Amino acid sequence: MRGFARFPGACGFARSLRALAAFLLLFVLAFGLRTAQAQEPAGEAAPAFAEAAPQDLAGIVAGMRDADLSGLRASVGALGALGEVEALPVLQALAAGTLNQSASGAMAIRIGPDRFVEAATGEPLEAASLGALKALRINNALRRDIAAVIGGLTLRNEDPAVRRSAAAQMFASPDPANLPLLEEALAGEEDSRVRRLMEQARAAILLRGGSASAEEITQAAGILAARGDRASLGLLNGALASAPEAARPALQEAVAKVRNRLAYWGIGQNVWSGISLGSVLLLAAIGLAITFGVMGVINMAHGEMVMIGAYVTFVVQNLVRTHHPGLFDVSLAIAVPAAFLVTGLVGVAIERGIIRWLYGRPLETLLATWGLSLIIQQGVRSIFGATNQNVGNPSWMSGAFELGGLTITWNRLWILVFALAVFALLLVVLNRTFFGLQMRAVTQNRRMASAMGVRTPWVDALTFGLGSGVAGLAGVALSQIDNVSPNLGQGYIIDSFMVVVFGGVGNLWGALVGAMTLGIANKFLEPYWGAVLAKIAILVFIILFIQYRPRGLFALKGRAAEA
Amino acid sequence: MIAGGLFNRLGSRALWVAGILLAIAVLAPLSNLALPEGHALRLPNHMMPLLGKYLTYATLALALDLVWGYCGILSLGHAAFFALGGYAMGMHLMRQIGPYGVYANPVLPDFMVFLGWKELPWYWLGFDQFWFAALTTMFAPGLLAFLFGWLAFKSRVTGVYLSIITQAMTYALMLAFFRNDMGFGGNNGLTGFREILGRPIAAPETRAALFSASAILLALCFLLCSLIVRSKLGKLMIAVRDAESRARFLGYRADHVKLFVFTLSAMMAGLAGALHTPQVGIINPGAFDPGASIEVVIWAAVGGRGTLIGPILGAGLVSAGKSWFTTSFPEIWLFLLGGLFVFVTLFMPRGILGVFASLRAGWAARRASARKQAGVDPDPEPSEPESAPVLREAAP
Amino acid sequence: MADWMGLSGRALLAGVLSASLTAGAAFAQEGEPIKVGILHSLSGTMAISETTLKDTMLFLIEKQNAAGGLLGRPLEPVTVDIASDWPLAAELARRLIEVDKVDVVFGCWTSVCRKSVLPVFEELNGLLFYPVQYEGEESQRNVFYTGASPNQQAIPAVDYLMNEEGVERWVLAGTDYVYPQTTNLILERYLKDKGVAAEDILINYTPFGHSDWQTIVSDIVAFGSTGRKTAVVSTINGDANVPFYRELANQGVKAEDIPVVAFSVGEEELSGFDTAPLVGHLAAWNYFMSVDTPENAAFIADWRAFIKDDKRVTNDPMEAHYIGFNLWAKAVEAAGTTDADAVIGAIVGLETPNLTGGVATMLPNHHITKPVLIGEIQDDGQFFVVSETPDLVPGDAWSDFLPGSKDLEADWTDPVNCGNFNTVTKVCGAAAP
Known part of the structure; x- marks a missing residue:
């Protein structure tokens, strides 16, 4: 079998190679800087938490010991009522699976290999003194709750990136209970990218809430049509059924616009x-x-x-x-x-x-x-x-x-x-x-x-x-x-x-x-x-x-x- | 298409082989049925379907060798024809279950009932008749081979291109038969057969009859192939194999020759598949696996391609080896089987028969030293056109 | 010369065959070992799952022998490789029973393997213990189904998603073969009975070993972006799961948003990739390695010592073999013999502890009782049990959600003694003229 290799002439080849190299270089440059993982799926509304009697952090954390999933859920709700600085480390540790209960009775957050801090106080703990550790496990529902709570807590964080992810979280799980919080944060927001996300989150809440006025819905539809992704389409479609008559044309127009865009993409x-x-x-x-x-x-x-x-x-x-x-x-x-x-x-x-x-x-x-x-x-x-x-x-x-x-x-x-x-x-x-x-x-x-x-x-x-x-x-x-x-x-x-x-x-x-x-x-x-x-x-x-x-x-x- | 008077050309060797096969067709079932349990010469029950299976494999290998060894068409999709025949027979056997299926549906096979099918698809019609199923086992593969060959040989697709597209064909068929929506039982295929021609399929007498039928089919196919390769058509096949362009320039329709042989071979494969299904009790899309077709090629190669006895020998030996290895050396049998293939290609390029032939040639050469190197091509240089890739190797 | 050639070929053939015959020939004597056939694929596409089960059987047999064997006789494993080749499975099953004279066979993974060997066990009156969850719609006198039937896996999982996660839209994604097809038919009927509209169910089938999941995962994301809670019920077969989950992880399908519940993904499959991005996706089984019971801890420790790998995982089909083996051993002891009919007569109603703290009972339909556990994938490749049925669920041979089988019942005890007894016509289906 002699299938002969006939590759293009050297000159043409060199040219095509150079083009290819240039293309590759451009490609790498264009996308080399990683953007944040930008998948923002639509989720269901996070449940509104029952207003519990205010508790202090140590009490809540102690209550998480041996708690079942519904007990943990209540604890997360209670943590949400506390301030950002206090509650955030515990919530993040719970979400990441690094919150442990130890045989010695302490609630410990693992911050590195064999390095622990006490969950409520943040003081370092001696790994050897802790005894057997058991990580607190959470399920999907709890994971959603924590994300929503963290979103609410960090809306006014000083780091714009944290605020962005908080706003994105609000968008992903639009909860009408968070609307006042969001509007407050929106009023004081200066970063334009964060603002846009917060506006989108607000639009999502308005559409999901079902009690917004026709005017508000029309405005929200415009914002989501501009966003134009699948999550927006879901929200717009969901709102169509319950929206007042006056807002329908705007919603339908927005749906059509997003549909077209999605079909194109x-x-x-x-x-x-x-x-x-x-x-x-x-x-x-x-x-x-x-x-x-x-x-x-x-x-x-x-x-x-x-x-x-x-x-x-x-x-x-x-x-x-x-x-x-x-x-x-x-x-x-x-x-x-x-x-x-x-x-x-x-x-x-x-x-x-x-x-x-x-x-x-x-x-x-x-x-x-x-x-x-x-x-x-x-x-x-x-x-x-x-x-x-x-x-x-x-x-x-x-x-x-x-x-x-x-x-x-x-x-x-x-x-x-x-x-x-x-x-x-x-x-x-x-x-x-x-x-x-x-x-x-x-x-x-x-x-x-x-x-x-x-x-x-x-x-x-x-x-x-x-x-x-x-x-x-x-x-x-x-x-x-x-x-x-x-x-x-x-x-x-x-x-x-x-x-x-x-x-x-x-x-x-x-x-x-x-x-x-x-x-x-x-x-x-x-x-x-x-x-x-x-x-x-x-x-x-x-x-x-x-x-x-x-x-x-x-x-x-x-x-x-x-x- | 075959000229008359070919029977005189049938050599004594072919008659001997056919005779032996026919003797096996009678004696093996006799020993199984007539001799008492435990008798030294009695073939045990489990050997009957096993040997019957090998016989159908041998027929398949023979069919492949007719196109590969004699006509230069390396089909990597021959198992597809075998499987089609198997499916046609399987469909008949499914219809024969009748109301005895688990759901007691008189028409629909069980798998259709629980997947919620309401009526039999049109292509299942007629399969309740044995004659229809029997004809389909031949004509379904034949038709596919004819269409495929008609396209491929007209366009002069040759060599590895042809091999690869035959592989594409069987692969596409495998994917299609895997689909449950096709109505062939999906991955489970057709199984749970009860009766064939009114007899219980597991009865020793039925097994024996199926074995005999397999042996007779092999004998008939062998005779037919012998007739063909000894005829003028056979010469033409070899001409096409060795130098297709030259044969064409001499005015022969190479594409017609190939098409005829390919279609005939597919029909033989289909018949073999039809006898395979009732003996193993299942036909499923795994039979279309491209690996299965490669295995067929290996049977022919191990036995000795370009001969008619070789593929029969190769199919029997390799299949028996596989049966033996998978039970006796379950952990390492692939090493043995793989090693065998490498060994055969490297050291026995003309297969087992080739070894015998060269031994015999050496013996004859010593006896009659005047006729040195009889029948050996002295020029090992691959200087011929590419369309003659097969049997181009230097003699060992 | 021609004569000689033909004869030599036949002699070679006969030689190989007789060698294979004598290799397995044995004569039954008192005190002779009890032979246990192991019929799994050790090569080919299914080796990936089944090799572990072969090792499990060797492990169980070794343990039993160390404990004194059975009826005072040692157990001897007879292993064969069915090579993911189903006609070969039937051939080797016949060999095991007829030539090797095994007393019982543990084997098969796929439905096609079971279907292919079933006539052999029926004809030769052998015993087969089948350890994998399957589509149901079968009950055979010689076969014992120690894996889950759909009512022991699929339906509880869907209930969990519906009640706990509030799922309203469903993607039923599966590999195109009989288990997913049947399971999805059952689930579709079940969901519709529960009031789910047809347009809220998306059914998708892919070929075996499918490796490019870009389009399907995009479709799932699209289907799930209507603002209503969506879940994926996956009956995707073993091999295709790794690329599927990898694509899910990379496209950012999070369990909090679109949970995927799988029926064919266990600890063994998860050990093939990094599960950190998949935390929270679910699986429904009757056993998880993470279940904290003394029996399970001992089983895992013994298994790791046997396999000489302290990281080796255990999974549901292994537990099924464990249960099946113990039930068989108990039945042999109760019957005092390994004779198939005696074992079939003795085994129904026997109980053995499973590894999750419950009891497995062999039911008259040759299925067993099982707990149903729903677990969420953790970042260490294990499952965190988030739900467990309060009672053991008896395996149902014939689904109540398929039109053809809702009137059928299997009962292998007297007086019914039938695998497909029609409760309406009071006739044993297959026996009807």
């Missing part, structure tokens, strides 16, 4: 999901584009290379966790070269041990590598066990940010960046390095290359190693979104083959375009047909497409194509 969201799926497919397929596309080796163990890459990530992360916990956030950066090296070496070993005996018999490599994939899967299962392994997301890959109406999760954004970077690097290696030159020479005319002094066996081994190493890189990325289990690779092998065949064997650009096309098409079909039918439709499409273009999207022309 919905298309964008689909495109983003598709690009993201495409980047995952690209990563999984690009190693195959080298081993299968360039070398003509049908490597059924490709998925297992991906899987090994994910396990390397797991091992690296575990080592980092035990030895240098502070470096956890960069553990992926360490895993990237490690995974490349390990899988690359495994690839070289496979090539030297098995594949090299099978050149000229491409379909036999399929059988041998299939056997190999069984062995690798069982090997990993024997070493690590059959269960999933825990690979954590570093903080810079957790959460999401909003871009206009798009919700973009950080891990998928970084995977896209990573996929494009790997792609660009591969282009450079294949087109701009001596190794790439040798590799192309060997795949295009093995005997001639050999006659010119190229050590073809080494080039073969290194090419296969490169393809496998790139599969290992895919494993690092996939460990962030999928199971790390012995079956990981099986889920991607068929999709990878589809991408390579659809894009055109022997062409890296084909893999890129193929992955993105299939990803986006899949994501556009999914909302209408469901995930299963969408996938079937894509497969049928590929089968039909191959009839139309038997050599894939980026078909090679000329004699190479006939070979």
Whole structure:
């Protein structure tokens, strides 16, 4: 099998590479500064707390000892009646699960490893003196209460960021009882961003409360229409039923406006999901584009290379966790070269041990590598066990940010960046390095290359190693979104083959375009047909497409194509 | 399409193999049914469905080898045809349960009742008739293969592209059959069969009859394949396999040859699947798994592709090995099986039959030293066009 | 020559087969070990869940042997690998009973595995203990269902969400196979009976091993942003859960806003990812590792010593095997023999303590009594029990919420002795002509 690699000419390539690099740089600069996690879902109204007799902090905290969930709920209500400075640390500790009751009788807040303070007074406690500790557990209802109470308490905090999150919390759980508090805070607020959030929260409360005047509702509808997210739509829809007649047109107009905006952004969201799926497919397929596309080796163990890459990530992360916990956030950066090296070496070993005996018999490599994939899967299962392994997301890959109406999760954004970077690097290696030159020479005319002094066996081994190493890189990325289990690779092998065949064997650009096309098409079909039918439709499409273009999207022309 | 007078061409070897298979078809059930329990020559009860299963696998491997070993079409989706046949038979067996299902619904299978289906989907109609089901086990896979092949071979999709899209086909079918809304029982598939042709399906006599039917089917398929490969059509197949473009330039319709063989092979696979379902008692979408199709390819490769006996041997050996390994070495059996595949491809490139053949060739060469290196291609250089990827390797 | 080839092939085949035969042949004698078949997937897609259950069985057998075995005879495990291949499961079940002559089999995880081996156990009169929560709609004389049926898991969970969290809108998300389909049908009927409108229920199915959850999580967020409390009832199958929860966490779906209650996510699944962003999402089971009872503490300690891993978790299906094994052992002791008919006759009505402080009773329908626990996920991968049914819930083989089965009843004691007895027509369904 001699699928010839015909990459674009050096000049055009350099230009496209520069454009790509510039794009990447811009991308990183634009989003490098993390915005706050901006998911503000609509919640139900927090319950109004019964006005209990005022209690002092120590009394309330002591009462939380051995309290059941309803007892804790009452305590949280009582804490809300106290001042911010007093109650906040206890509430935050309760929410975070760091409030403990100790055998010695103290209520202790854990502030670090083996460091505790007394909950009511804030005085440090000797860890050794506490005895057995039991953390106070809370449930969802209580978690909501605490958030609402904290929101109310911190509306006038001096830090604008805290005030913002308090206002956001008020918006998320609009409680008419908080309206006077909010209006008071709004009157004294000077930060424009906080003001806007507070106005939105006020609008939410007015719409939720059901007792607002038509004029107030009209104004609130305007504010929420400007906000325009799903939570706003929910509030507007909810208000439609009970609103006075006079406010209806404004509400309906606002609903229509938000709907339009969401529909518009919905298309964008689909495109983003598709690009993201495409980047995952690209990563999984690009190693195959080298081993299968360039070398003509049908490597059924490709998925297992991906899987090994994910396990390397797991091992690296575990080592980092035990030895240098502070470096956890960069553990992926360490895993990237490690995974490349390990899988690359495994690839070289496979090539030297098995594949090299099978050149000229491409379909036999399929059988041998299939056997190999069984062995690798069982090997990993024997070493690590059959269960999933825990690979954590570093903080810079957790959460999401909003871009206009798009919700973009950080891990998928970084995977896209990573996929494009790997792609660009591969282009450079294949087109701009001596190794790439040798590799192309060997795949295009093995005997001639050999006659010119190229050590073809080494080039073969290194090419296969490169393809496998790139599969290992895919494993690092996939460990962030999928199971790390012995079956990981099986889920991607068929999709990878589809991408390579659809894009055109022997062409890296084909893999890129193929992955993105299939990803986006899949994501556009999914909302209408469901995930299963969408996938079937894509497969049928590929089968039909191959009839139309038997050599894939980026078909090679000329004699190479006939070979 | 097959020219007459092919019967004279049937070699003695083919007749011997068919004869042995027919003898097995009679003797094995006899030993199971007639001999008393504990007799040394008696085949135990559990072996009957097991051996019957291997026989259907052998038929499937044979069908695959007809297209792969002789026509150069590496189908990575042949298990799909087998599964389609299996489903057609399974649908009939489900209808045969009749009112004996747990919900006592006279028409609807149990899984439809509890998923709240009100009436039988149209594509289940007719499956209460055995003849209809039996025809469908052949024609459903045949039709699929015809449509697929008609598209693919007309467009001259060859080599790995063809292999990968056959894989896409079986994968798409697997996903489709997994869907509960398709009305084929979803992941659970079809199971809980009671009767076939009015006989209880678990009775030893029924098992024996199914075993015989499997052996006879294999014998008939073997004879048919032997006829084909010895005919002019067979020569043409090999020509297409080795140099498709040349065959086309000489005026032969390569696409017609391929289409015919592919469709025929799918029908054989479908029949094998139909006999597989009642013997294992279940057909579920796992049968469409791309891995299952690769396993079929491995059977043919292990036994020796490009021969007709090889795939039968390979299917039996690998399946028996799997049965044995999974019970005796449950923790490490994948190492053994995987190792076997690697070993066979590296050291026995022409399969088990290839080893015998080269042993025999060596023996003959020593005896008649005048005829050195008989039948061995001295040029190992892969200088031929890519469309002849199969059997291009140097002789060992 | 041709002759020789054919014969050699047959000889090879016969050789392998006879080797496999002799490997398992055994002759029953007095004092001979009691053989316990373990029929789980140790490779393939289901290995991820089932390997633990195989180890659990080995652990239980070792413990029983250390305590003197059963009827004065030692127990001997016979392990096979069904490799997530269901026709192979039927073949190996037959082998276990016919060739290895096992006295009882513990095994299967998926419904398709159970359905596939069921005819074998019926035909050869074997015993199967099935340890996983399932869709119900089945009761077979030779099978004992020690996992939950829908009324022991799904319905109490929905009740909790409705009453405690005030949920009004429901997303029923599941993997497209029979357990989620049936459970969701039951829940849909149940919710509608409770007055939930059709447009407040969103049902979504995904394929096995689905890994790209972006669209579905977005849909859930959209469905949940109408201002009314929304919850997700997840019957998503094991493997697909990790990417699903990761996407939930990253898209910021918080338990306080849209809680997800899962029926297939336990401690074992949670150990596969960081649960800190998922605190508060729920699961309904009949056992949690975090339940504080002396039996459970001892079980966990023994299990960790056996598996030589002091971080290893326990989960609900493990408890089901624990209960099933103890019930079987008691039945064998009561019957004085391992004979299948005697055990089937003796086991109904037997009781054994479960690990959560209650008692598991084998019911006439071959299901058991179980407590229903609702737990919230904690940041350490464990569950905090937020609700527990006051009484044990008896397992119901036939759902009252499906039109086809509401009149059916299973009772394997005399005089009914039927798995699908129609209480209206007073006829045993399958036996009707």
